[in-house]
Amino acid sequence: MNVIEIKNLHKTYNTSQVAVKAVNGIDLSISKGEFTAVVGPSGSGKTTFLNMVGGLDRPTSGEVFVDGVNIWELSSRKLIDFRLRNIGFVFQSYNLIPVFTAKENVEFIMQMQGWDAKKRFERTKKLMDEVGLGDRLSSRPGKLSGGQQQRVAVARALASKPKFILADEPTANLDSHSTENLLDIMERLNMEEEITFIFSTHDPRVMKKARRIVTIEDGKILSDERKEAEVAH
């Protein structure tokens, strides 16, 4: 079953002089457990595309189905709630609420979902262990490195038990060591827990880790390659 189904997606930005066709007709299906990289030159429409898939930016036309739900038909309150319960987000940087500790940042999502305190704490502890930060629960984001912050963001994204995690250039501000570390964690979560990831990147080393690479140019899909070999291996 496809977790995500994208049909003829368009987005036109009307700036003062010209209408920019940021996304110009994309069809794509993503099934559970895929580890997909969206790549393409700067300005090709990656961010715009991911924002529409994640329910953050309304398409000019086209449809996005998540688990069969046409998300852009939801009211704006319902859409926010849908994101809360179904989609995990990791952004490029400054992902976290700076006045909350790492633990509070992760717990926060579960609290909004209405979990009770005990379950929240247990799961937060588990998720922070999974991203290798079990000992940094009470650190505030400012006291964590960029890589650690991104790992907390992954833990937060997982907190909602999402259908998929959307990450727009999650490693763009990280050094190579932290990049590798974050990707290892994402890959492991994907393999072991079948978490579906879609992320965009410029970084060839990051692309190499992906098992599916969707290349976008001028708001259209240029190629869509699967590395079946690596799954077998």
Place this chain on the structure above:
Amino acid sequence: MSAMQTNFKLAWRNLWRNKKRTLITLASIFFGVLIATVMSSMQEGSYTSMIQNIVKFYSGYIQIQHEDYWDNKTINNTFEPVDSIFETVESNELITNYAPRLESFALASSEALTRGSAVIGIDPEKENEITGLGKWVVEGEYLRADVDHVLVGSELAKYLELGVGDTLVLLSQGYHGVSAAGKYAISGLLRFPNPEMNKQSVYIPIRTAQQLYGAPNRLTSLALMVEDQYDLEKAIEGLRQKVGRPYVAMTWEEMHPELLQMVEADRAGAVVMKAILYILIGFGIFGTILMMVAERIREMGVMVAVGMQKTTLAMLLFIETILIGFMGVLAGFAGSVPVIAYYFNNPIKLTGDAAATMEEMGIEPYMYFSWMPSVFYNQVITIFVITAIIALYPIISALRLKVHMALHA
């Protein structure tokens, strides 16, 4: 921890993200509230003492009258107090004293000269307790209840060419048209701060007045005193339940509308000053909130992206803004309460011309402070209203937030 508690925690911590800025904002509210409270306390204190002086001197805080007397002040609209009235007055704990009066007009004459006068029949002892009438006696002696003597205003005595020990003739119309005439020895002369009163006043014991006017036992008013001006409303409520027609209980506010107007006018003037002060403070707070929102757009975008409702975000920012105001008010009170407490117990003694004038008028030359609750809660309300209005900005920003744009910021 509930979601609301988390919101408070978040708001509280956010407040201290930029300590310096928050402290500066708080300091501005602190000074504003401090100035406004101390100023209001001083104002209310001076109104209270002015009202006390005037009310004590002339009317008492409350008067019980015949229902027709206020509109038509004739001897025919007097009343004969039934015992139950005295019982009601005595049993009302808020009423500390009372004085019966019978007031009317008369032609006051010496052998050769005549002039109109205001005759006021009083219970010498009670009147002195309440209005301190005795202290205006400049020559001769104060009245005694059982002696048919009179006190005459100094100017009136001078016009009539009369002095202490001379005889004053009073001629008037009494109750239901009977003729009223009497001859009385002058026991003393009165000099009031108010020249009009010096030209008109004739004080006589109430029994003497009742005889003169052929109105035994009748009163024009029963003047009542309360301990504290702010007890007045409760006191009058208690009275009005028990004092029915044809009697009415009137407050000083009803009897001296001009005094009330003066106080209101002065208050209005002060309100303008305080408004200016608070508008300045309001802009300071607004600046802080403006910057706070601008700095946090991206963060707000992330919060809504991961699933926070915009209304929740708006609530969060509202709490934050209100918290600033609330803390500022508390700080302001922490500053003003000791100041007011001190000056309440140690009123400022005035010096110079103002003090001299006050003393001449029989008013103690002190600047009094007030503990009136409105001195404080007015500031709370004002700051709350200001911050609530300012909070509209972050609230609207939150509700209109475009997530993808905010994430870009």
